[in-house]
Amino acid sequence: MSTDAAPVATPARVEAFLAHLAGERQVSTHTLDAYRRDLVALAGWAAPRGVAVDALDGDHLRGFVADEHRRGCAPKTLQRRLSACRSFYGWMLRHGRIAANPAAGLRAPKAPRKLPKVLDPDEAKLLVETPVDAPLGLRDRALLELFYSSGLRLAELCGLRWAQVDLDDALVTVHGKGRRERVVPIGSHALAALADWRASTGAKPDEPVFPGRGGAPITARAVQLRVRQLAERQGLFKQVHPHMLRHSFASHILESSGDLRGVQELLGHADLSTTQIYTHLDYQHLAKVYDAAHPRARRKAADVDDEA
Numbered sequence: 001m002s003t004d005a006a007p008v009a010t011p012a013r014v015e016a017f018l019a020h021l022a023g024e025r026q027v028s029t030h031t032l033d034a035y036r037r038d039l040v041a042l043a044g045w046a047a048p049r050g051v052a053v054d055a056l057d058g059d060h061l062r063g064f065v066a067d068e069h070r071r072g073c074a075p076k077t078l079q080r081r082l083s084a085c086r087s088f089y090g091w092m093l094r095h096g097r098i099a100a101n102p103a104a105g106l107r108a109p110k111a112p113r114k115l116p117k118v119l120d121p122d123e124a125k126l127l128v129e130t131p132v133d134a135p136l137g138l139r140d141r142a143l144l145e146l147f148y149s150s151g152l153r154l155a156e157l158c159g160l161r162w163a164q165v166d167l168d169d170a171l172v173t174v175h176g177k178g179r180r181e182r183v184v185p186i187g188s189h190a191l192a193a194l195a196d197w198r199a200s201t202g203a204k205p206d207e208p209v210f211p212g213r214g215g216a217p218i219t220a221r222a223v224q225l226r227v228r229q230l231a232e233r234q235g236l237f238k239q240v241h242p243h244m245l246r247h248s249f250a251s252h253i254l255e256s257s258g259d260l261r262g263v264q265e266l267l268g269h270a271d272l273s274t275t276q277i278y279t280h281l282d283y284q285h286l287a288k289v290y291d292a293a294h295p296r297a298r299r300k301a302a303d304v305d306d307e308a
Contacts, residue, residue: 009043011043013053013054017039017088017092018035018036018039021087028155028177035087038080038085039084039088041081042081042084045068054097058103061082068081075108075109078108082107082108085103085106086106089101089102089103116247117238118247119244119245121252123238124148124248127144127245128147128189129141130230132196138193138196142190142196142197142210144227145190145193146172146190146194147246149189149190150172150187150266151249151253153174153176153246154223156174156175157242158219159175159217160208160217161208162206162207162209165194167195167198170186170187170188171185180268180270182265210223220242224242227240227241250263250266253266
C-alpha cells in the first residue's frame, strides 16, 4: 500500500511528544523538524491500515520499516525514523500510556559510513588567514579561526554570545546537542582574532558574537554561504562548508595526539563510537605515508604488467 496518499495531520500524542522535546528537552529546531517528519510518515503509513499511532506493535513497525525500505528510503533515513519511534514510544511508556515500547530491539539496515571530508593543515591555514582589511575581514577571521580552533558545531557558533567567551582564560562555553554544556579551549590565533573583532564592535556580554541582520545571531545559512565564498576567495577548490572545519579540527588533533577520549570531550560527542570515525581518517593518512615511503609497499605498475 502506498504511503504517498493525502497528507496526514499530526496525531495529538505526537504533538504532545514534540512539545515535550521542545520545552523540556530543548532539542534543536532541526531535530524537532526531523522527528515530526518521521512520525508523520509513520502516521501516514498507519492511517490506511486503520491503526492509531499509539496502538502500533512491533510487527507493525517492522512492516513500516520494510515498506519504507522498498519505497527507496536510504538506510540513514530509516535509522533516524526508528530512532524517532523509539523516543516517541519510550516517552509514551514513561507516561503509562503503553505497556511496552514496540520499537525496542528493532534495527534498520546498516548504512555505509562515509568518512568526513577534511582540509589538510596547509589548506586550513590558508582558509582561516583571510585578510582582515577586507569588508567584514575582522569578523570573518574571528569566525573561521574559532571554528578551526575549537571545533564548534555550526549551531553552537551561530548562537554564541560574548558572555560565553572568556578571553582572559582562553575558553569558550557552548551548549551542544541535548543542551549539554562543554568548555573548549580557544587557540592563540583565534583568541587574538576574537579580541580584535570585539574591540572593533564594542559588543556587550549579552550580545551575539557574530550578529546578523538587526543584531540577531547570524543564521546558519549566512555562515554556510560566507564560508564557501571565503574558501573560493582564498583559492581553495574543495567544496568547503562549516562542518569541514570541525572535521579538520578533530582529525588534526587526533593525528597529533592520538587521544581519542580527549577529542570526544572537545567535540562534545556523547558516544565514543561517533568520534571513532576520525581514527579511520588517521589510518588513511598513515596508509598514504606508508605507501609513499616504504620501498616494498607497492609494486610498480611495470611489475604487474610483466605478470599479466
